[in-house]
Amino acid sequence: MAVEREEALRAEPFRPQDPAYLRDPYSALGVLREQGPVFLDPGSGMWFLLGHDEVDAGLQIVRGEPTLPERLAYFPANPFQADGPPHAEPRRIIAPMLRNRSVQRYRERAQSIVDAALADKQSGSTLRVVEEIGFRLPYHLTCDLLGIPDVDNSDELRDWTWKTLELIDAFPTPQQLQDNLEAAGCLAAHIEEVATWKRRHLGDDLFSAVIAAADAGDVMRPEQVVPYIHTLYLAGMHTTVNQTALSLLALLEHRDQWELLQKQPSLLENAVEELLRFEPTAQYMRRHPGQDVEICGVTIPAGAQVVCWIASANRDERQWGRAADELDITREDARQHVAFGKGAHVCIGSWLARMELHVVLGTILERFPETQLIDQDLIWSSNVIRGPDELRLELRTAS
Numbered sequence: 001m002a003v004e005r006e007e008a009l010r011a012e013p014f015r016p017q018d019p020a021y022l023r024d025p026y027s028a029l030g031v032l033r034e035q036g037p038v039f040l041d042p043g044s045g046m047w048f049l050l051g052h053d054e055v056d057a058g059l060q061i062v063r064g065e066p067t068l069p070e071r072l073a074y075f076p077a078n079p080f081q082a083d084g085p086p087h088a089e090p091r092r093i094i095a096p097m098l099r100n101r102s103v104q105r106y107r108e109r110a111q112s113i114v115d116a117a118l119a120d121k122q123s124g125s126t127l128r129v130v131e132e133i134g135f136r137l138p139y140h141l142t143c144d145l146l147g148i149p150d151v152d153n154s155d156e157l158r159d160w161t162w163k164t165l166e167l168i169d170a171f172p173t174p175q176q177l178q179d180n181l182e183a184a185g186c187l188a189a190h191i192e193e194v195a196t197w198k199r200r201h202l203g204d205d206l207f208s209a210v211i212a213a214a215d216a217g218d219v220m221r222p223e224q225v226v227p228y229i230h231t232l233y234l235a236g237m238h239t240t241v242n243q244t245a246l247s248l249l250a251l252l253e254h255r256d257q258w259e260l261l262q263k264q265p266s267l268l269e270n271a272v273e274e275l276l277r278f279e280p281t282a283q284y285m286r287r288h289p290g291q292d293v294e295i296c297g298v299t300i301p302a303g304a305q306v307v308c309w310i311a312s313a314n315r316d317e318r319q320w321g322r323a324a325d326e327l328d329i330t331r332e333d334a335r336q337h338v339a340f341g342k343g344a345h346v347c348i349g350s351w352l353a354r355m356e357l358h359v360v361l362g363t364i365l366e367r368f369p370e371t372q373l374i375d376q377d378l379i380w381s382s383n384v385i386r387g388p389d390e391l392r393l394e395l396r397t398a399s
């Protein structure tokens with residue numbers, strides 16, 4: 001019976017836009033992974049890397065030429081899209097400011113943003129996680145990091161950044177692609193304006209460091225400032241928003257883990273790593289090698305489109321054992337997850353993201369230990385940056 005069901009599932013084409021897939025991508029990816037850690041998807045013609053070691057290796061190959069160059073039309077010559085020194089040298093401009101020790105100076109500010117978001121909440125209040133905390137925290141922190149007085153956290157800007165980020169979707173419909181490109185045009189114009197303002201208000205921040213380096217001309221050019229900053233906008237905001245919602249959802253759906261964390265707050269850091277493993281918002285990243293590459297013994301031909309399935313690697317039984325699909329905040333090797341990527345393009349904001357997650361989860365757990373999920377239909381709209389459109393919780397203090 002189990003075999004028949006499995007074969008039926010295998011016969012299904014892979015449809016990452018289907019609501020059932022979006023609700024639970026892990027089951028479908030598990031079925032694919034059973035066929036092998038490297039899989040040539042007949043529907044899309046793309047090479048899927050599914051095993052932990054294969055994804056780890058795949059993320060470390062060159063990014064390669066963009067698969068659809070029109071996706072980069074508004075942000076050409078983006079250093080983060082490059083390989084080798086044209087990528088590594090501009091990346092080094094901001095790397096020291098985003099190290100673990102450096103980002104701790106934003107902890108108090110993060111705490112005050114979360115405290116303000118919860119200020120009028122009492123036991124029994126509803127918290128709309130995405131709207132009330134999810135967005136505020138990374139938007140305000142990004143604003144501080146970039147030295148922009150007040151991030152315009154408008155619906156319009158959110159829509160542009162979200163759609164521009166969605167240009168990394170490997171499976172868009174033509175309509176989505178067109179909408180996302182239009183949004184990218186609006187975002188490019190907006191960041192141009194912010195950059196013009198910033199040139200007159202230089203300070204001790206990331207944006208000013210990038211402008212100074214571009215003007216010096218050694219490692220990057222002035223026209224690369226807008227693409228550079230746009231990557232920080234995109235990569236730092238919606239990822240953290242979604243990871244916050246996914247983490248709270250996973251913990252509340254696994255009540256024993258929520259309670260364990262309350263009893264042992266010292267587990268918070270490891271819990272965040274396990275949540276990043278169990279529910280990584282960045283579900284996959286793409287590569288497009290210009291030459292043949294060998295991944296764990298399999299040769300992938302030059303020009304192939306490669307999808308490195310982070311969401312699958314993080315649940316690979318060969319790495320995590322039979323309990324791979326369980327949330328276990330005491331898991332000793334949780335840090336081996338690939339939620340932040342690997343290699344030269346590994347997330348430069350990972351310490352900032354971790355700090356944000358520690359602050360949000362730690363604060364809600366402490367102030368509202370009896371918090372419950374509200375019965376709701378979650379809407380999942382992205383196959384690449386996973387997260388519910390909104391998540392409502394009933395906050396409850398200890399009874």
Ligand code: HEM
Pocket residue numbers: 059080081091098231232235236237239240243280281282285286338339340341342344345346347348349350352353
């Ligand atoms: C939970 C939150 C986050 C997740 C899950 C996440 C995930 C990732 C992943 C998987 C990559 C690798 C991309 C690739 O290999 O193609 C990446 C790259 C990047 N991330 Fe994050 N990220 C998060 C938060 C942030 C934050 C807060 C920042 C802000 C500074 C940031 C900035 C970047 C940048 C600039 C890159 C490109 C790095 C490069 O190409 O050298 N991310 N992120």
